[in-house]
Amino acid sequence: MASIFLSNLPRSFWIEPAPPAGRFRVKLVDLVLDSLDEDYPAVKHLLLQLGQRGQPESLLGNSAREGSRVDWILPLDAVEMIQWEAGRIRVHAPGAIQAAERRADVQEVLLKRDILDNFIIDLQNTRVNRANDLLLDNGDGLRLRAVDTGLRALLRRASGGLYHGVHQGELQDWKYVEFLRGDPGAVEAGAGYYHRIERLPAGEIALLSGELPYLHLAELVLLLPIQLAADVLELMAPERQLQVFEELPEGYAVRVLEKMAPDIAADLVGHLSPEDVRRFLNRLPKISGERIVDLLRYPEDSVGGIMTNDVIVVRADWTVAQVRDGLREQLEQPDFVYFIYLVDDEENRRLRGVVTLRNILIARDDQRMEEIMTPYLVTLSPLDSPRQAAYRLINNQLAALPVISQDGRLLGAVTVDAAVNLVAPGSWSAQAPRIFS
Amino acid sequence: MSDVPSTEEDEPLHILGSGVLNGRPRPFHHGIRLNIRGRSVTLRGLKHQPIGLLKWVLVLGPGLIAASAGNDAGGIATYSAAGARYGYDLIWVMILITVSLAVIQEMVARLGAASGRGLLDLIRERFGIGWTMLVVGLILVANTGLVVSEFVGIGAAAELIGLSKYIAVPVAAILLWYLVIFGSYRWVERVFLLMTLVFFAYPVAAILAKPDWGGVARGAFIPTIHFEAGYLLLLVGLIGTTVTPFMQLFQQSSIVEQGVARRHYGPERLDAYFGSVFSNFISVMMIIAAAATLHVAGQMELSSAADAARALEPLVGPAAEVLFAVGLLGASMLAGTVLPLATAYGVSEAFGLPKGVNLDFRRARLFFGLFTAMLVLGAVVSLIPGLPVIRWLLFVQVLNGALLPVLLVFILVLVNDPRLAGELKNSRLNNWLGWGTFTLITAAVIGMLVSQLLGSYLP
Numbered sequence: 001m002a003s004i005f006l007s008n009l010p011r012s013f014w015i016e017p018a019p020p021a022g023r024f025r026v027k028l029v030d031l032v033l034d035s036l037d038e039d040y041p042a043v044k045h046l047l048l049q050l051g052q053r054g055q056p057e058s059l060l061g062n063s064a065r066e067g068s069r070v071d072w073i074l075p076l077d078a079v080e081m082i083q084w085e086a087g088r089i090r091v092h093a094p095g096a097i098q099a100a101e102r103r104a105d106v107q108e109v110l111l112k113r114d115i116l117d118n119f120i121i122d123l124q125n126t127r128v129n130r131a132n133d134l135l136l137d138n139g140d141g142l143r144l145r146a147v148d149t150g151l152r153a154l155l156r157r158a159s160g161g162l163y164h165g166v167h168q169g170e171l172q173d174w175k176y177v178e179f180l181r182g183d184p185g186a187v188e189a190g191a192g193y194y195h196r197i198e199r200l201p202a203g204e205i206a207l208l209s210g211e212l213p214y215l216h217l218a219e220l221v222l223l224l225p226i227q228l229a230a231d232v233l234e235l236m237a238p239e240r241q242l243q244v245f246e247e248l249p250e251g252y253a254v255r256v257l258e259k260m261a262p263d264i265a266a267d268l269v270g271h272l273s274p275e276d277v278r279r280f281l282n283r284l285p286k287i288s289g290e291r292i293v294d295l296l297r298y299p300e301d302s303v304g305g306i307m308t309n310d311v312i313v314v315r316a317d318w319t320v321a322q323v324r325d326g327l328r329e330q331l332e333q334p335d336f337v338y339f340i341y342l343v344d345d346e347e348n349r350r351l352r353g354v355v356t357l358r359n360i361l362i363a364r365d366d367q368r369m370e371e372i373m374t375p376y377l378v379t380l381s382p383l384d385s386p387r388q389a390a391y392r393l394i395n396n397q398l399a400a401l402p403v404i405s406q407d408g409r410l411l412g413a414v415t416v417d418a419a420v421n422l423v424a425p426g427s428w429s430a431q432a433p434r435i436f437s
Numbered sequence: 438m439s440d441v442p443s444t445e446e447d448e449p450l451h452i453l454g455s456g457v458l459n460g461r462p463r464p465f466h467h468g469i470r471l472n473i474r475g476r477s478v479t480l481r482g483l484k485h486q487p488i489g490l491l492k493w494v495l496v497l498g499p500g501l502i503a504a505s506a507g508n509d510a511g512g513i514a515t516y517s518a519a520g521a522r523y524g525y526d527l528i529w530v531m532i533l534i535t536v537s538l539a540v541i542q543e544m545v546a547r548l549g550a551a552s553g554r555g556l557l558d559l560i561r562e563r564f565g566i567g568w569t570m571l572v573v574g575l576i577l578v579a580n581t582g583l584v585v586s587e588f589v590g591i592g593a594a595a596e597l598i599g600l601s602k603y604i605a606v607p608v609a610a611i612l613l614w615y616l617v618i619f620g621s622y623r624w625v626e627r628v629f630l631l632m633t634l635v636f637f638a639y640p641v642a643a644i645l646a647k648p649d650w651g652g653v654a655r656g657a658f659i660p661t662i663h664f665e666a667g668y669l670l671l672l673v674g675l676i677g678t679t680v681t682p683f684m685q686l687f688q689q690s691s692i693v694e695q696g697v698a699r700r701h702y703g704p705e706r707l708d709a710y711f712g713s714v715f716s717n718f719i720s721v722m723m724i725i726a727a728a729a730t731l732h733v734a735g736q737m738e739l740s741s742a743a744d745a746a747r748a749l750e751p752l753v754g755p756a757a758e759v760l761f762a763v764g765l766l767g768a769s770m771l772a773g774t775v776l777p778l779a780t781a782y783g784v785s786e787a788f789g790l791p792k793g794v795n796l797d798f799r800r801a802r803l804f805f806g807l808f809t810a811m812l813v814l815g816a817v818v819s820l821i822p823g824l825p826v827i828r829w830l831l832f833v834q835v836l837n838g839a840l841l842p843v844l845l846v847f848i849l850v851l852v853n854d855p856r857l858a859g860e861l862k863n864s865r866l867n868n869w870l871g872w873g874t875f876t877l878i879t880a881a882v883i884g885m886l887v888s889q890l891l892g893s894y895l896p
Contacts, residue, residue, distance in 0.1 A: 117562055119789075130561075130789020151803060154788055158570045182554075182562075213553030214698060239465050239696040243553075246700055271465070435782045435793075436691035437477035 003145060006031075006111060006134040007157045010087035013048075018092040021056035029071055033109040033144065036192050039175045042141040045075040047100065047110070058094045071100040076141065084138060109192045111144070114181055119216055120147055121178040123196060126204045128211040131179070133157060135171060146171040178223075180216045184247050187222040198224050206235035214240065218247035226252075230259035233268075242271050254283045262288070263308040263418060266295035295412075303389045304382035306422060307403045309412035314369065316342040316352040321365040338399050341410055342369050351376055351402060351410040379404045382411055390419035469495055471503040471630075472712035475542060475687030476775060477695060478503075478626070500715035505636035506629075507716045508723070509772040510590025510765060511583060512678045514830035516720050517745040519671050520727025522737050523663065525648075525656030530675050531721050532657055537874040538680045539713035541848065544867060545685045546709045548852050549692035550702040551861040556689045557787035559851050572847065573784050575840050577807075580683055580780045582833040584815035587776065589826055590769030592819055593742035597762035603820060610816035613774045614809065618794060622774065632767025635760055640722040642752040646729035653725055666892040669885040674831050676878055677838025679717060683776065685844060686783050699861055723748070739827050777811035835885070842879045849875065 009028065016023045027049040034044035050072055060072075074089070076082070078096035082089045091097070109115070111134060120131050132153035135146040150170030155163050178197045187193070197205060197220060205224070209217055209232075221229045221244055233241055233256060245253060245268060257265050257280060269277055269292055281289045291309050298304025312330055314323050323340070340360070342352045353373035363372045378396075380389050380403045393401055393416055400413040469480040480499065487495045508516075519527045545556060552559055557576075561569040591609045592602030616622040662668070688709065697705050726748040731739075739745055746761035753760055778794075781804045785792035791801040798805050818824075849871045852863045863871065 117566065127791075132566075132789055149789060151788060151790060154566060154570070157566050182552075213558075213693070214696070215553045242465075243696055243698040246698055434694055435779055436475075436687055437479070437694045 002138045004084055004136050004138055005148070005153075005156065006116060006136060007153070008161070009084060013087045013089050015055075015059070015097075016088060016090045017056050017059050021058070024051065024055050026050055026072075030113055031111040031142075032073075033111065033192075036109065036194055038143075040137065040143040040145055041109075041174075042143050043076060043111070043136070045073050048072045048074055048097070050097075055097075059091060060095070060097050060099075073098045073100050084142070106186065106189045107191050114191075115144075115147075115179050118182065119180045119212060120149075120172070121180070121197060121208060121220075122149070122172050123176040123178060123200065124173075126200065126207050128208055129172065144174050146174050147177055148172075178220075180212070180219050182213065182216050182219065184215060184218040184222055184249075187219055188249060193223055195223050198228055202228055202231035202235060205232045209236045209240050209244075214243040215247060218244045221256075222248065222252065226255050227259050230256045234260055234264045238267065238271070241268055246272075246276075250279070250283075254280060257292075258284055258288045261308055262291040262295055262310045263306060263412075266292045267300070267305075270296055270300070298382055301386060302382060303380045303384040303386050303403055303414060304411070306386045306390075306418045307380075307382070307412040307414045308418070311402075311410075311413050312340045313343055313346070313349065313410065314340055315346065316344055316368075316370045316373065318369050319365065320360060320363045320367050320369070320372070323360060323369060324365075339402075339413070341402060341413075342373050343410055349410045350408045351379070351404050354402070376402060380414060381406070386414075386422055389414055390422045393419040394423065469499050470708075471499045471506070472688075472691075472708060472716075473503045473771075474507040474681070474716060475545075475684040475689075475691060475712070476779070477691040478630075480627075480630075496711065500711050501637075501718070502630065502634065503712065504715040504717075504719045505764075506633040506768065506771060508633070508636055508719060508768055509583070509587060510593070510769045511586045511830045511834045512720065513590075513723065513745060513765065513768070514586075514739070514827050515671070515674045515678045515834045516723035517727040517731070517748060518739050518827065518831060519675055520724040520729075520748070521731035521739055521744075522671065523668065524728040524732040525652045525725065526661040526663070527672065527675060528653065528656040528721060528724060529658060529660045530672055531679070531717055531724065533877070534676055534679050535714060535717045536870070537877075538684075538717065539710045540867065540870040540874065541680060541685060541845070542688050542713050543706055543709040544852050544863065544871065545689040545848060546692045546697075546705050547702060547861045548848070548858060549689035550697045550705060551699045551858045553693055553698075555693055555783060555786055556686050556848070556851075557783050559857060560847050561787050563851060563854065563857065564847070568847075569787055572844065573787060575843060576682060576686070576780065577784070579681075579833075579837050579840050580776050581811055581814055582836055583681070583683070584773060584776050584811050585818045586830050586833045587769040587773035588815045588819035589824070589829060590765050591773065593826060594762040594766035594769065597742055597746065597758045597765075606816050606820055609770065609773070610812050613770065614812050617774055617778055617808070618805075620794065626771065626774075629767045629771040632763050633771065635764030635767070636719055636723075638749050638752050638760060638764075639719055639726050642749045643722045643726035643729060645751040646726060646748075648725050648729035666885075666888040669881065669888050670831070670835055673838040673881050673885045674834040675838075676881065677836065677841065678834040679720065680841055680878075681837050682840055682844045683779070685848060687779060690779070690783065699859065702861060726751075741826065745827075773812075773815065777808050777815070780811065781805070781807035838878070839882045839885075842875055842882060845871070845875045845878070 012025050012027045014023045015026055029047040029049055031043045032045050032047060033041045035041065048071065074091070074097050078091060078093045080090045080092055115131050116134055118131055120129055121127070122129055129147070129149035131147045132150065133148035133156065134144060135148060137143045137145040148166070148171055150167055152163075152165040152167055152170060155165065176196075178194050181191065205220070205228075208220070212220065217240070221232060224232060233245065236244065245256070248256065257269070260268070265288075269280065272280070281293065284292070294309055295304070295307070298307075312327065314326065318326070327340070339354050339356055341354055343349045344352055352370070353375040355369060355373050359372050378392075378401060380401050382403050382405065389401065393414060398416065400415045402413050403411045405411055468482045471478045471480060548556070548559065554562075557569065557573065560572055588606050588610065592606045595602050595605030616625050692705060727745070730748045730750060731737075731744070736744065736747075742761070742765065743758060746758045749757040749761055782792050784807060785801065785804040788803065790803050792804040793801065796804070849863075849868070852858050852871075853868065855862055
C-alpha cells in the first residue's frame with residue numbers, strides 16, 4: 001500500500017474528461033474527510049478551484065457559476081482514475097463537479113484548514129504537538145494514517161520537493177490523536193471531533209493545560225463529559241482555570257461549576273467579576289450555590305479558604321442501619337467520602353465525633369453512632385493559618401480534619417488534597433517553564 | 438440547559454447583597470513587575486494589592502528600573518553615537534518613535550491576549566510554513582547579531598576595568614550557559630538588574646553637564662535633517678535599537694505566559710504604554726549626556742567604549758569608566774542570556790517542537806541546539822581580532838531597523854484578522870498609527886539604503 005504526504009500532493013491537477021473534451025487544470029484547495037467514525041478516516045471529496053475557462057459544461061453539475069473564486073467539490077467516488085503524485089484525475093460522470101454551497105462547512109473536517117499546522121494531542125504520551133505534515137495511505141481510498149510532528153516535515157515542505165527525509169519516530173499514528181481548531185465556538189457549532197481525549201484520566205488531561213493556548217484548552221474541555229470536565233478544571237493551575245472557565249458557554253459553565261468540589265469552585269468564583277458571580281449563582285441549584293457562597297466568606301489565606309463544606313453529616317443518635325439507608329443517596333454526591341461527621345442535630349451542627357466508612361461496615365445494625373464514634377480532639381478553626389493546618393494534616397497522615405466555629409459548629413473539612421495543593425503547588429500539574437515573564 | 442434545576446421558583450440566594458462579594462474579583466498575584474523591553478519580570482510577590490500612592494510608586498518605580506535595564510550594548514553605543522555626532526538633532530526621532538513603540542507594543546500585547554498564542558505561532562497559522570521560515574530566518578539573523586553585540590559589550594566592559602576580553606567573554610558565555618541550563622538563572626538575573634541601575638547616572642550626568650535646554654527642546658520638537666549618509670544610518674539605527682523586533686515577540690509571549698485572557702486585557706494596555714515610554718526616557722537622557730559632553734567638546738566619532746564612558750564624567754569624574762563598565766556588563770549579560778533563550782523557545786514553539794530548559798537534550802534538540810549555537814556564535818564572533826566594535830554595534834541596530842517593517846506588516850495583518858483578534862482587533866486610529874509607523878520606517882530604511890549605495894559610488 002502506497003503512502004503519500006499531504007505536502008507531496010501537487011498544488012494543481014489535470015482533470016481528464018471523457019474524450020472529445022480536452023483536459024483542464026484545477027487548483028487543489030483542500031481535502032475533505034468522510035465521517036470520523038473510523039480510526040483512519042477516508043478522504044470523501046476534494047475542494048477545487050477552477051480556472052477561467054476550458055471546462056466542458058457537462059462535467060459541471062450546477063453550471064450557474066458565481067465567478068471563479070467559488071470552491072468546487074469533486075467526490076472521490078465519481079472519479080475513474082486518479083494519480084496523486086502525477087496530478088491526473090480522470091472523470092467521466094456528467095455533473096461530477098459541483099459548486100460548493102458555502103466556501104467551507106464548519107462541521108466538516110478539512111485536512112489543510114483544520115488539521116495541518118494546528119495543534120494535535122498525542123494521546124499515547126499526553127503531549128501537545130503541531131501537525132507539521134500528514135501521511136495519507138493510498139489503498140482502499142485515500143486515508144489519513146499519521147501526523148508528522150518533526151522538524152523534517154517542515155524541511156520537506158519548505159524545500160519544495162528537494163528534501164525527502166522521514167523519521168519513523170516523528171510519525172504519530174492517527175488512531176491516537178485528537179486535533180483542535182483553537183476555537184471553542186466550533187464545538188458548539190457541531191464541528192467534527194474524535195472525543196478520544198475523554199478516555200484519558202483527568203490528571204493526564206490536566207497535564208496538557210500548561211502546553212496549550214487557553215482557547216484550545218477551552219475547546220478541549222468542551223469535548224469532555226461534564227464530570228470529567230469538572231475534574232480536569234479542578235486540577236489546572238488557578239490562572240488557567242479562570243481563563244478556560246470564562247471561555248465556556250454559560251450553560252456548560254454552570255453545569256461544570258456544579259460538579260466541581262465546592263472549595264475549588266469557590267476559589268474560582270472568587271476571581272470572577274461580581275456580575276458574573278451573580279448570574280452563575282442564580283443559575284446553580286440552590287444547594288451548590290449556598291455551599292459556594294458559604295466558602296466565599298473566608299479569606300483566601302485561611303483554613304476557611306481551603307476547606308470543603310461538602311461533607312457527610314449525620315446525627316449521633318442514629319443507628320448504623322439508619323445511616324446505611326440514609327447514606328446511599330448522599331454517597332452519590334460529594335467527592336470526598338471517608339469520614340462521616342456526627343452532630344447532635346442538623347440545625348446547630350455541634351460536632352460530636354467521627355466514624356469512618358470502615359467503622360460502619362463492621363458495626364452491628366442496631367448500634368448507635370455514638371457507641372462506635374471516635375470523639376474529635378483535633379479540629380481546626382476557619383481563621384487558622386492554612387499552611388500550618390496543611391502540615392498538621394500531612395504530618396499526622398490524616399485524610400481530613402474537621403473545621404469548627406468557635407461555638408463548636410461543624411463548618412467543613414480540610415482534605416489532604418487541599419493540603420497537598422497548598423504545600424506543593426505545581427507539583428501536580430506540569431507548569432510550562434517561564435521564559436518571558 | 439434543561440438538566441439544570443432552575444432556582445427561579447425558589448427564593449433567590451440571599452447572599453448576593455450581603456457583602457460576601459467584594460466589589461471586584463480577587464486577583465491572583467500582586468507583585469512588583471518590570472516590563473524590560475517587552476519581557477515581564479516579577480521582582481517580588483506581594484500579599485495584598487497595593488492601593489493609593491503606593492500603587493503608583495509600584496508602577497512608576499519598576500518602570501524606571503526596567504528603563505535602565507532595557508539598555509543593552511547596542512543601545513548605549515547607538516544613543517551615545519547619536520548624541521556625539523549630531524548633538525540634540527536626533528531627539529525628535531526618539532519622540533516620534535516612542536509613540537510608535539507604544540502603539541506597536543500595545544498591539545502585540547492585545548494580540549497575545551486575544552489569541553493566547555505567540556507571534557510566530559500566529560504567523561504560522563495565518564500565513565503558512567513558508568512565511569514562517571522567512572520570519573524565523575530574519576529573527577535568527579537579527580537576534581544572533583544582537584547576541585554578538587552583547588558579547589562585544591561584555592568584552593568592552595572587561596577591557597575598561599583592565600581584563601582581557603579573550604578571557605572574559607568565553608568565561609561569561611560558559612557561565613551564562615551553565616546558569617540557564619542548570620536553572621539558577623532567576624537569582625543571578627537580579628544581580629544583573631542591580632548592575633544596570635548604574636544607568637541612572639545618565640539623567641544626573643545629563644543635568645550636571647548643563648546642556649543647552651533650549652537646544653534640547655528644539656531638537657525634540659523641530660525635525661532637523663542632515664543630508665548625509667551617516668545621518669540616515671544613525672536614524673535607522675536609533676529606530677532599530679528602540680523598537681527592536683524581538684521586543685514584539687517578547688511582549689506577546691509574556692502576555693500569553695502570564696495568562697492574560699481576552700476579557701481581562703484592559704489593564705495590560707496601560708502596562709504596555711508605560712513600559713514603552715519609560716524605556717525611552719533613559720535613552721533620551723543618554724543622547725543628551727553624550728551631546729552635552731562629547732559633541733560640545735568636538736568629539737564627533739566614538740571609537741571605543743572608553744569614549745562613550747566619558748559622557749558620565751560630569752557626574753563621577755575619573756570613575757566614569759568603571760561605573761560605565763559595571764552598567765554595560767550587567768546590561769549585556771542580561772540581554773545576552775535572555776535573547777538566545779527566548780529566541781530558541783519561540784522558534785521551537787512555532788515549529789511545534791519540544792522546548793524548555795527542564796527537558797533533556799535528546800527530547801529538545803532544536804531548542805538546546807539553537808540556544809547553545811547562539812551563545813557560542815556570539816562569543817566567537819565578538820572575539821574576532823580587529824572587529825570595529827562601535828561600527829559593529831551600530832550595524833546590528835541598523836539591521837534590526839531594516840527588518841522591523843517586515844515584522845510590522847505581519848503584526849498589522851494579524852491584529853486586523855477578526856478570526857484571531859476577535860473583539861480586540863485594531864481600531865481605526867490604531868491602524869492609522871500602525872501603518873503610519875510602517876511607512877515612516879520603510880521610508881527611512883529605503884532612504885538609508887539609497888544613500889549608502891550612492892555614497893559608495895560617489896566621492
